[in-house]
Each structure stands twice: as C-alpha cells, then as structure tokens.
Amino acid sequence: QSALTQPASVSGSPGQSITISCTGTSSDIGGYDYVSWYQQHPGKAPKLMIYEVTNRPSGVSDRFSGSKSGNTASLTISGLQAEDEADYYCSSYTSKNILVFGGGTKLTVL
Amino acid sequence: QVQLVESGGGVVQPGGSLTLSCAASGFIFSSYGMHWVRQSPGRGLDGVTFIGHDGGNKFYGDSVKGRFTISRDNSKNTLYLQMNSLRSDDTAVYYCAKLGSAWDVDFWGQGTLVTVSS
Numbered sequence: 001q002s003a004l005t006q007p008a009s010v011s012g013s014p015g016q017s018i019t020i021s022c023t024g025t026s027s028d029i030g031g032y033d034y035v036s037w038y039q040q041h042p043g044k045a046p047k048l049m050i051y052e053v054t055n056r057p058s059g060v061s062d063r064f065s066g067s068k069s070g071n072t073a074s075l076t077i078s079g080l081q082a083e084d085e086a087d088y089y090c091s092s093y094t095s096k097n098i099l100v101f102g103g104g105t106k107l108t109v110l
Numbered sequence: 111q112v113q114l115v116e117s118g119g120g121v122v123q124p125g126g127s128l129t130l131s132c133a134a135s136g137f138i139f140s141s142y143g144m145h146w147v148r149q150s151p152g153r154g155l156d157g158v159t160f161i162g163h164d165g166g167n168k169f170y171g172d173s174v175k176g177r178f179t180i181s182r183d184n185s186k187n188t189l190y191l192q193m194n195s196l197r198s199d200d201t202a203v204y205y206c207a208k209l210g211s212a213w214d215v216d217f218w219g220q221g222t223l224v225t226v227s228s
Contacts, residue, residue: 036212103154
C-alpha cells in the first residue's frame with residue numbers, strides 16, 4: 001500500500017487534457033510544498049516532470065503543469081500526444097526523510 | 111552531463127548479502143544528498159534510503175531498517191548500498207538517484223536488478 005493515493009489509470013485522446021490526482025495527508029502533501037511528479041516509460045528510469053508543486057525542469061514541455069490544494073496534488077497534461085503515454089508517479093516530502101511515492105497512474109492515449 | 115551508473119546487482123539466495131555501487135559523474139557529488147529507490151517487477155516506486163551530502167545523515171524505510179546500510183565515498187564519487195538478510199520481497203530494480211533542489215530527484219541511474227531467490 002503506497003503512502004500517496006493515485007488513480008490506477010487515466011486515458012484521453014490526442015489533443016485533449018487530462019489530470020492525475022495524488023492524495024496524501026497533512027503530514028506529507030498538505031504540510032509541505034515539496035511535491036514532485038515523474039514520468040516513466042516501460043523499461044526506462046523515471047524522469048522528473050514537476051518539482052516543488054508547480055515548477056518544470058528545463059526541457060520539460062509547458063504542456064505539463066502541477067498544482068496543489070490541501071492534501072491533494074494534481075498533474076495536468078494538456079494537448080495530449082502519443083509520446084505522453086507512460087506511467088506517472090507523484091512524490092512528497094515527509095518528516096521521515098525518505099522518498100514516498102504514489103502507486104502510479106498509467107496514462108493511455110487513445 | 112550528469113551520469114549515475116549502478117552496478118552489483120544479481121541473483122542471491124534468501125538470507126544472503128549484496129552490495130550495490132553507484133558511480134557518479136558530471137556534478138559535484140560531495141554537494142548533494144543521494145537516494146536509493148527500488149521498483150519491484152510490475153510495481154511502483156519505493157524510497158529505500160537517503161544519505162546527506164557529507165554522509166552525516168542517513169535515513170531508512172521501515173522495511174529495510176536494520177538490514178540495509180547506505181554509505182558514500184566522496185573522494186571516489188561513489189554511493190553504496192550494503193544489503194544483508196535479503197528476502198524475496200527485496201527483489202527489485204534498484205535506482206541510484208540524485209537529490210534535486212526541493213526534495214525531488216532530478217537525475218536517476220539506469221537501475222540494477224536484484225533477484226532474491228533460492
């Protein structure tokens with residue numbers, strides 16, 4: 001059982017927008033602005049897409065955006081493209097000083 | 111460019127030991143905290159352990175506490191994970207991961223597979 005809760009799967013058609021939620025508690029997501037999101041293609045290492053709730057690393061498309069409200073963080077992907085099909089994981093800081101992740105969401109581009 | 115290259119994975123019997131290494135390059139290794147993260151086959155990501163930039167602070171997940179030890183040699187730009195009393199549920203790909211600016215991981219290694227099986 002993962003510390004953070006994500007939907008197992010989401011889907012959308014090319015050009016559409018989708019949002020993936022990540023729910024935690026006041027001890028993690030709700031207590032700190034250290035939420036990050038990772039994209040993982042099959043057989044590959046994860047890639048950082050969003051850090052500190054809303055920030056994009058250099059080179060990440062501005063179609064990816066992050067937000068947070070209370071104990072829930074969200075990743076929105078606009079203008080869906082076939083290459084966006086992957087697994088997405090959220091992560092948050094906790095006082096345990098160990099990375100905690102959501103269970104992952106499989107994005108299917110129809 | 112940043113590179114993290116793990117080695118040391120393999121097949122080990124239950125109760126056995128294994129040491130993983132991660133060779134870092136392309137950044138000032140001694141300035142950054144480092145994580146080990148694992149991923150069991152077909153499963154999600156699991157934070158295993160973290161070490162501060164100078165090795166002074168170490169933290170462990172509950173499932174590995176007392177069995178795994180993280181360490182680093184800043185003179186060799188290398189991160190280690192000593193794994194003892196291995197169990198079948200430790201079977202996973204183990205990733206070496208560099209701490210970013212805000213408790214994120216901005217670079218990941220390619221991973222090394224550890225299989226615990228008799």
